[in-house]
């Protein structure tokens with residue numbers, strides 16, 4: 151009877167767990183790219199170059215000149231929950247890197263093949279190895295020519311999941327756009343620090359001359375404005391206003407037994423002045439160096455703009471960078487780390503909207519705009 155329909159509870163095999171978890175971290179090629187790019191940034195690179203073949207499904211390659219990876223770390227590089235960025239639970243409240251969960255490379259290795267060529271800053275020889283399902287493929291790490299930095303090549307993503315593979319091949323243009331978006335945003339954030347290059351290649355091999363197309367190429371010494379202009383065009387930039395470093399709010403809170411008093415700072419912001427608008431809304435928010443989504447803030451800013459236009463839709467551009475002590479920021483909200491929470495969020499959002507509103511009114515004074523009742 152009923153007992154037959156009642157399966158017993160059993161632990162899933164680690165392999166199954168890893169596969170399920172992988173789907174959460176890398177749901178698509180562009181989420182893999184975000185993780186790889188953040189690794190290159192965490193490695194202290196000043197040059198990062200991304201090459202994508204067929205929307206990243208066939209091949210996704212990222213070359214950096216960062217600190218590299220010790221050859222001794224090669225065996226556990228793609229093991230789940232293995233990281234050089236977090237040691238103890240306490241460190242979680244002090245994270246300065248984008249990564250910390252030690253899941254990305256593992257997850258990618260469960261849906262694709264990863265080849266690594268790397269040379270640590272502290273060593274004068276390079277090594278290479280390939281990975282699948284969290285482990286290094288025989289014969290393991292071998293010597294390879296490489297100056298310090300890492301090259302990570304991901305191939306045949308989702309080949310073992312035909313429905314996904316087909317759908318990403320079909321929608322490769324969309325996936326490519328998504329990746330370009332991610333690289334462009336980080337290129338703007340790291341203006342003056344990192345030169346980023348993003349290009350598409352039609353075939354897996356580079357032998358066809360002239361087959362590469364640069365879609366993004368920023369200089370290491372370009373300013374934020376330079377890079378925004380380069381990426382979004384002259385017209386958009388001519389309609390932008392700028393907010394320089396402003397302290398938004400002081401948090402006073404007893405955490406972990408110590409009295410903490412810390413500022414939340416708006417490092418810089420770029421926003422559409424009144425009258426300037428474009429075909430699509432662009433909201434770019436960084437919190438402690440992390441590209442995040444924040445629906446609440448986005449909504450508040452959209453409402454602000456709506457208030458100053460008679461007829462919609464008018465879409466603003468809004469770029470902002472927030473920094474705060476890591477103790478008051480919770481980065482561990484979502485497996486893809488695209489959401490964060492911090493203390494006194496509502497107060498901070500209010501402060502941002504107030505600043506933007508003052509700026510908008512200022513910028514609107516030269517023109518005559520009517521406030522919507």
Ligand code: ADP
Nearest residue numbers: 189193218233234249250251252253254255300
């Ligand atoms: P996490 O970034 O959360 O630590 P990942 O799976 O993304 O986890 O990476 C695992 C580890 O591999 C990192 O902690 C880092 O030590 C190393 N690593 C990955 N990519 C790079 C890179 N481009 N340069 C140097 N080290 C890297």
Ligand code: MG
Nearest residue numbers: 185189249254
């Ligand atoms: Mg990482």
